[in-house]
Amino acid sequence: MDDFLIRAALAGIGLSIATGPLGAFVVWRRMAYFGDAVAHAAILGVAVALAFSMSVLIGTLVVALGVGLAASTLTARGRSMDTTLGVLAHSALALGLVAISFVRGVRVDLNGFLFGDILTVNAGNLVMIWGGALVVAALLIWRWSALLTATLNEDLAASAGIDPRRERLVLTLAMALVVALSLKIVGALLIGAMLIVPAAAARGFARTPETMALLAVGFGMLAAVGGVWASALADTPAGPSIVVAAALIYLVSLVAGHSGD
């Protein structure tokens, strides 16, 4: 197999370490749209990074975090979640696309940011992706009990001395990190899919929260390897192929898994 294919598969595998457990929380808390809002904001982050000649990683991280915080503040104030996030997601994306067109002198490959460019991942990117994914996973493992309780019921969490707002913040931070990391792999438009689809598939097989998170990691890895392999074979775009592979796993889970609850 070619080196670049191996690197691509390794990148997807590394990312799954973070998207698995985080995706489980996205599914449990029904925050799919929240993930989209943060991911779409990444495009605005790219524009900001280019305009101020910072690293794209830092730019996307900062903007994703900002939009994440804005979204969680607005929805905590009792505004309709769906509508607020819809407005935020699409305006961040549109604003990003407009802003990029203003950045002079750089010919930007927008496709790369929208759909990912996993086949161009280099050794440096790999280190960053694995490092970042391990940090996110460590963060989630460290806060696991508190996150789980706050997800189950915020009153129950507060009663046990856990501040649900702080746990929401932890998830927002993890989300921003994952978005910044995965921009190069699946792109801004498909990050949400990488979070939700493997976790949704895992739900069909898991009996406890922990097994669901672990299975989501496994399914994510499987989808990454399968997607890269299929894209090499059929010459299809790699990022979308990974998501298609994940969707196939989800379909299998619908047939083979239990109905869940």
Next chain:
Amino acid sequence: MSDRGAPLPVTVNDLTYRVGGQVLLDIPSLEISQAWPTMILGPNGAGKSLLLRLLHGLIAPTSGTIRFNGQMAGGAVGRRQAMVFQKPVLLRRTVAANVNYALKVHDVARAERKGRISALLEQGGLSDHAGQPARTLSGGEQQRLAIVRALASDPDVLFLDEPTSSLDPSASLAIEDLIARAARGGAKVIMITHDLGLAQRLAGDIVFLHHGRVCEQTRAPEFFAHPKSHEAQAYLASKLVL
């Protein structure tokens, strides 16, 4: 359990809770003693759940103070308390794992947990269900598990918000027994209920709420025999008719 120092009385001063200009709760002064279980009664919408959440520190008052033996509600005080909700909230794991989880959240050492889990399950009459997924328990068993899980942290104060409202009479009795034993074990019980029989059997005193105000606070036998306020009289009368 006597070594934990007196967490009570609860003293409430000038307490108000408002949402958008509307006064939902207004309690100039209230004192709840350690001596006996306290039941909060009152019609729907009186503000009972709000008061309980304020006492436990889940929400902050608009103005006024709530102190447990001088210390402010919530924070460190709140961590020495536990609350049971109307609908049991259980993790998607086994019965034993649910209790283990509560012990873990309260930093009980792993070595100690095993013994505590079986003691607690025994207490809740759930020993035979230890390995069963919690969400497959019956409603009554689920609520018993929720109470046992709340007791896992050995709380100073146990708050309960209508813990028996969705249960049949015999399941309610099992819950009542569990609460009575927790009270005898030294936990202060502060509970909301619409079940007057249960209130009569368990309560030391009654706090009667109506429209966000405390109409009266009376020892239980007296309350049921001769309620002082018109609101309580009307409430009891309507309950007897129903």
